[in-house]
Amino acid sequence: MIVLYHKYNKATLVDFNGKSIPFSGKSITENLFEISILYPNELIIWCHLDLKSNLNLSKMAAIFHHDKIMASYNVHKNSFLSDAIGYVEESPFIKVNQIVKYPTWLASSLVGGINASVLKLIGSKIKKDANFDYFLNSVAKSGMLAGLLCYSEPQLLVNCLPELESAQNNNYVLFRFVRQHYKKRWLILLLLNIFLFEKRILFAPFFYSLFFKTRKTIIVNLDAIAVKSTLKTIEKKTIDVIIPTIGRKQYLYDVLQDLAQQTHLPEKVIIVEQNPINGSVSELDYLITENWPFLIKHIFTHQAGACNARNLALAEVESEWVFLNDDDNRFDENLIENVFKRATQYGAEVIITSYLQPNEFQYYQTIHQSGIFGSGNSFIKKATLQNVSFDKALEFGYGEDTDFGLQLRNQGHDIIYFPDLKIKHLKAPMGGFRIKISKQWESDEIQPKPSPTILYMLQKHYTQEQLKSYKLVLFLKLLKHESIGNYFFFYKSFKQKWSRSVHWAKKLKEKKE
Template sequence: MIYLIHKNNVALKILDDKLNEIAFTIQPSITVTLFDLAKKFPEELILWCHEVYVAFINKSEISTIFHHERILASYSVSGKYYISEDIGYISQSVFVNVNREVTYPTWLMSDNIGGVSAQFLNSVSKEIKKHDNFDYFINSMAKLAMPQGLYCYSEPKLLKEKPAVLVEDQQASKCELFKFVKQHYKWVWVWILAVCYGIYARKIVLFQVFKTIFYKRLHLDIKEINLQSTKKVVAKMEIDVIIPTIGRKKYLYDVLKYLSNQTLLPKNVIIVEQNPLPESVSELDFLNTEIWPFNIKHTFTHKTGVCNARNLALSQIESEWVFLNDDDNMFDENLMETVFNKAKQYGIVAITTAYLQQGETLLFNQLHQTGIFGSGNSFVKTDYLNKVCFNMALEFGYGEDFDFGMQLRNQGVDIVYCPDIKITHLKAPFGGFRTKVKQLWDDEVIQPKPSPTIMYTFLKHYTLKQILNYKLVLFLRLIKKESIFNYSNFFKEFQNKWNASLYWAKKL
């Protein structure tokens, strides 16, 4: 373990794992020094730390934090990042609004304290642009590499306690922010950012926009690294499966057959069957007439709603892991075993699989941290489900999957997308006794847009600037369909619908 101690964007000294200074030729650039250290010590973990925070380094947690070679973690003591919260004007990513109290997935990096393996640095040394501004460099590296399988975190456990004295953190100027956007996003977002500054901040940024024409978008291809996590996330190899179902008897039967053929059988299959008809009884006779190689827990309820059904099922879990399944899925016999192998290899506790309909093509082929969560195709370690549930305010609406995923992230859970684990979603027709649910706002003269349930999740999990970004993008998408002669009326209607959505979202 090697420590690079710095101050004011200048490397000061190099320390060994006992925090004793070692002789090393320090370059003027922290970034260059970082790569020199990686070349000199190719098997070590390289950490950086501002000199003010050296006494607070939590050495006992370092090996737990960096449990494999593809982890980049840092922590901002003040909560301010070099890339300011204005990035929300162009990003609706869950990685932007960082919960600093837990291990949280984000590409926003800090020079206060952080680290990455020399092995990873050496693998990208010839390809990555080594920016002299260290803050710019680590944010750029994280932004480029995170979608390709570098695991990036805000990690409070890097420090033993919060220091009383805070360093004045450097923040990117507007020119640097526009440069960052141009180099890491599609060019159109430069203009979206400029429009947001003009509308919401009342600032003209034409000079900053003009300067971006000199910058090209950066790319980085990560070479494969064979890794094995030292983090123990699987002990008993036991898993329960939860399945909410309504009017899909045949499809559910097939799902149970797929589960019966698993090379690693589930311990319990928890089925919550719904039928709103008052005199109805269960139609799932095969649960009792056939012999199944696992225990079946069957709940029948007249109360409909997938949030309620999944919560009923979650309350009955007994095993170490849970598979959140759907009643119209199809998968091969190695599903459970493959999930456990992947969890052990990467040290991850929440997995979302590829989830395509028949005939669809897989577009995202890289295993990486994801901003999505699928409640019909995900696996989660049970320990992390005690403080989360499907939000009943979102029942019969939209956004319950997103909200559940955000609850997990705010508990310190990183959700990882594994494209080589595949579940086919058959998209079965709705059950014959489903009824249309009347929402609170259905009879209103002004219909809210976006859906109040979507707005609810935005208010709960996004920054204000992210919400304003969504509002602008929605406006631009809708106005394209309008006649130029109707722009004035359209703007008034749009604002009224947006306000209605806010109103009902707050009611929820």
């Protein structure tokens, strides 16, 4: 392990396993890259000199448990790029929970680390910016798309943290970063968002950014770097499966047959059957009449709703892992076995699979940190679920999957997507026994826009900048379908619909509390 200490944007000491090694007088970025060439198999740590006594060297092996991990930690509330990055970033990666390990490409020069082999590959593709923070954020942003797992990691430091001067956010740097790492339209939206919501006109940073080349076209391939985690996330190798179902008797039977053919069988399959018709009974006779190679826990309820059903099932999980399945999925006999292999290889605690409908094309072919979560194609270590559940305020609405994934991340658990693990989602027609669910707002004279459940979820998890940008983008999308002569009526109508959505989102929050 090599540790580069720096201060005032210059390297002051390079320590290699307790011994000082020479370094050039170049920028920190160039020093790091030179080290990566000389020591291609070493873990490289950077640390501000004032944090030297706080550097938690004993935790480095656990933090960097395989070679495709980049981690850093910012002791300040504000990021290098400022909160305004939320105007262009829709993902869950920028509202960082600083008290847990959190997936994010927002990197800090204060303390962090990366394997030399990764730095050498990415550093050879992008400019070695003199601004160390800019370089690190660019490496993380580019690397994450190529399968580099990036984190904010508080365990990099220990004990009391000294007061360090927080970096001043720079609009020129912000616009340059957006220009180099996002599609061009986001640069215009950044300018527009800042004008509308902050009453500032930043033409100079905008035009300045146009002189820089995009880095989105740079192809980074990290496939040559093998992954073999030292972190053990599997011990008992047991798994339960949960399946909520309503009126899909034959589809569910096919799912059970796929589970029965697994080379690694589940211990228990928990089926929550819903039928909201009073006096109704189960139609799943084959649960009893046929023999299954696993225990079946069958819960029958008259209360409809996937959130409630999944919460009931989660309460019955006893195995080390749980497979969140759906009643119209199909998969091959090696699925569970291969999931455990991947979890072992990456030290993963939450895994999502490819989840395509028939005849859909699979665009994402790289293992990466996912910004989404699916309640029908996920494998989760039970220990991660202690403070997580499906939010019943989102029942019969939208956003419960996204909310569940964000709860997991805020508890310190990353979600890794593996494209070679495949589940086919048949997207079967709705089963019988369904009754029309009337939303509280359906009788409103002015119908809310967006859906109050979506806005409720966004308010829970988005930054203020992300929420404002969402509102602007929604407005522009709807505006495309309006004639110019109808603009003022549309603007007034949009404000009213948004106001009603805010009203009902507040009601959903109050109901939950």
